[in-house]
Amino acid sequence: MIRDADRLGFIADIQMVKKLIFSLLLLSASELCFASAASSPSPLVIPADQIKEGCTVEFISERPTNETNAPGSQPHEIAVKWICKGVATATIDRYQVEGGSPQIITTLFLKRKIFVALAKWPVTSHASDFQGDFYKVYIYKYNRESNTHPFIRDDKMMDKFGLGWDGVKDGITVTYPFKDAALIRSRLNQLKIINMNRTRS
Known part of the structure; x- marks a missing residue:
């Protein structure tokens, strides 16, 4: 037992x-x-109720249409989408691979009709002797009359933010003066664009 x-x-x-x-x-x-x-990777989703209730701006990483990078690398573009309930998704813009893959740094909505995005790219260029990041401020005006083209890019206003070099160029350290939400807001205030609201920083 x-x-x-x-x-x-x-x-x-x-x-x-x-x-x-x-x-x-x-x-x-x-x-x-x-x-x-x-x-x-998952899309970056920004609520855009300040522009139109029930809408979002989404930054979606996608593989480049013309792949030229070496095997093993994984570059990506960013498709900027406008998504609203009951309306077909519209493309606002596309940030392409420029030496490196783009990255979204911050976004702003202002005066219920303007959308701002700051993107940057890592850059290493032996031809121009530069190593660092390249920033670019994108400014869009909301077009209420169109569902297929809801935003119009304001290149003239974007030019007021200059070239976005931030790093070492020709052995000299250079700093881009508009590489966060507060600095962009200050510049927009100087340009007499006020009543801004930050959505991400």
């Missing part, structure tokens, strides 16, 4: 160990799935 009891206890212990191992395997698998999902 003692031997049978010991045998039953041993079998029970084995079954418990099997259950524990199975639980650990499930936990590891779920962690791997979570890590994979977390590492995959």
Whole structure:
């Protein structure tokens, strides 16, 4: 009887160990799935109720249409989309690969009709002897009359922010003066564009 009891206890212990191992395997698998999902790119979504209620601006990473980079690299463009309930999605703009992939730094909405985005690209150019980042301020005016082209890019206003070199050029350190929301806001105030509201910084 003692031997049978010991045998039953041993079998029970084995079954418990099997259950524990199975639980650990499930936990590891779920962690791997979570890590994979977390590492995959997701769009940056900015609520745009200040322009139109129920709308968002989404920055979506996409592979370049003309891939020219070396194998193994993963450059991406950014498609800027206007998404509203009950209306077809519209493309506001597309930021292409320029030496490196673009990155969104900050966004602004102002006066309920203007949308501003700041993007940057990492740049290493031996031809121009520059290493650092290139920034660009994009300014769009909301076009209420069109669902297919809801924003018009204001290149004239964008020119007032100059070239966005920030790094070392020809051995000299250069700093772009408008590389965050506060600096852009200050410049827009100088240009007499006021009543700004930040959505992301």
